Amino acid sequence: MTDERSSTSAIDLLRAITTLAAKDPQDAAAGPALMARLERLLTCQAVLTVADDTLRLMPRQVSDVAGASTVVVIQEQLDGVVQAEVELRREPEWPFGDREVVLVDLVRPHVMAWLRRLGAHGEGLGAPAITQRQFEILSLVRCGLSNKEIGRALSISEATVRKHLENAFERLGAVSRAGAVGAAFPADSRSDEAHV
């Protein structure tokens, strides 16, 4: 416990990690900030590596790190190719304990989702190019609600609903309600996956 500030508990660090991991990985400050929180939470060194044309990353056994392990790797693979990884390392004489094993397990999918987006360079994230409000209204369209019903449900006027939809259609390049829903929700479960 070399660097444990009393003000920063495991819960605070977990919160910081899940929040940072949900952010845009193209933000240059996000990577170092995320690594710093992982280092604090797990009292170890955290190194982020992103594969590119000159650097290939090898798939490594990453699951079930129980026992006296000093290296834990969180990797994100796409079609068998490792896109990016975080290596967590401790000194040989001081292996990870049960506590850290649980914590790594807990943060793993969050960090993996972040690595996935980092590796994808922000492409095809299932995040449509429409505003949150437009998305919300399209969700209700998707449930089969009419503009009038949507207006009533959200306490806004029917004209406002129509305006939001017109803008959404334009951004999505859609000409009909059904077309817009098809474009905004290309594959329900997958767009959800991209966020978790």
Next chain:
Amino acid sequence: MSDRSLTPRDFGLLRDILELSKPDHPEPVQERVFQLLEHLAALIGCDGISLQELDSVRRCRTYCQAYEDGERWLGPPDDVGGQDQPGVDVFWDGWWTSPCSLPDRTGTSVTASLRSVYGEREWLRSPLNTEYLHVVDELLVGYPTSAGQSARFLIPRDHGAEFGHRELTLMEGLMPHLRPLVFESVRPGRLSRPRITRRQQEILRAVARGQTNREIGRSLGISEATVRKHLEGAYQRLGVLSRTGAVTVMSSMNSTA
């Protein structure tokens, strides 16, 4: 103070919860969910906990598995969910503006508590509370499962303090882990159930591209009336009311195929 730190007991519970959530766990799904509910209740501290699926269009509950006061409870599969429970109309009338519909509105997994949305006085006066829920706070971890349907862990507290930083952080951390088990229990193979003809599929794909009935008819060499007839048949089989509903059901079927 204990609000910010994790005790050895917390770590034990977390380890068991992560273990139960693993896709290759040997126990049957229903048993795992019950064990999961018990563990989550112990970790979070609450008066009962349930896994439910709600349908915002038909305004009903399509799945319910609960743990309360040491008792396990499994709702019938097609339960029309507390339909005669007092205040349920208030709940559904306010649905689209309440935090309960967040997974449906945002299309993503969500962790939220009522009291992180409502202030104390606001909550005490809210009809959702006074007419229906009657709780101090409720924690929601929700996953959209289909158009207007979402599965959710509902974790109410009848007395004591509202949920804080600790509970929200833990459930948010666990949210992606619990997802596979939620889907396995709430809709085992349900997405692939509706059977529609090849012609109906062809027409629905054209609808999803934004084509009108007339355009579809022209490209397939059939009349507009026939297109309409095919669509009516498809709506009935898919159990939807509109073109949009049909497209959504189709897209969720394709994505899991």
